[in-house]
């Protein structure tokens with residue numbers, strides 16, 4: 001297969017676009033497309049201060065690299081979860097993130113959950129009924145709270161994450177299987193801050209396939225952590241990704257079509273407003289982020305509980 005632009009040997013064939021590209025043209029195409037998505041969904045502008053949520057994986061580091069190449073003002077935020085899993089997962093992901101930032105002279109903010117809140121994510125999860133078997137819900141809740149807090153406190157205009165099309169299509173699939181109206185309503189390439197405690201969020205890679213991001217990271221020589229978090233084993237999202245990959249193998253472009261036609265349907269008003277009206281939300285007395293019940297949000301309740309236990 002030849003590159004469509006220069007007829008040299010293609011390094012990637014993107015069947016959904018019927019497009020093959022050589023290394024140089026592929027590495028040019030990705031930032032061009034990203035810029036197109038940033039503008040199309042009005043994610044941010046060159047004046048904005050951007051905070052990139054960095055995990056040390058290929059997607060978040062590729063995203064930071066692309067934004068840097070596009071000359072956006074983008075700092076990184078790494079959250080140390082304290083997950084070891086026998087392989088030192090968190091240590092290795094921190095090392096990849098720090099090395100990436102150092103080589104490019106970029107600013108990386110590091111928040112270590114144990115240092116800041118007294119317990120690692122697996123330890124916090126042990127203190128809740130639903131987190132005992134799997135720490136993912138506690139982990140997700142904690143990451144969201146910390147990302148918002150850092151972005152707001154340090155004056156960032158937007159928080160960006162490296163979710164790719166495979167991630168978005170798998171979430172969409174799960175939400176559709178269960179017809180979760182509120183979640184479907186909120187799933188979007190850009191999410192406005194609809195509460196004073198929140199920061200606006202954007203996903204500039206949401207239209208790239210995972211394999212395109214892997215190819216980009218590899219061809220750019222980005223050193224990232226290959227291993228997935230040990231707690232992701234058996235996650236529903238992985239099962240949904242496998243199902244969608246089977247569909248994609250038979251019908252190239254099916255995943256992209258699923259996601260884009262969802263966005264279109266939403267624009268056409270298919271989904272009802274969120275189940276929880278934002279005016280019903282209160283502000284957490286501790287961190288200021290939205291909460292539906294009580295004075296403290298779920299995250300602050302969790303870490304308060306932890307302080308109480310460790311005192």
Ligand code: Q46
Pocket residue numbers: 083135136137139140229230231232
């Ligand atoms: S990091 Fe955290 Fe994921 Fe690991 S514990 Fe679960 S949620 S799987 S993105």
Ligand code: ZN
Pocket residue numbers: 003004005006007008021022023024025
């Ligand atoms: Zn070429």
Ligand code: ZN
Pocket residue numbers: 284285286287288289296297298299300301
């Ligand atoms: Zn709170």
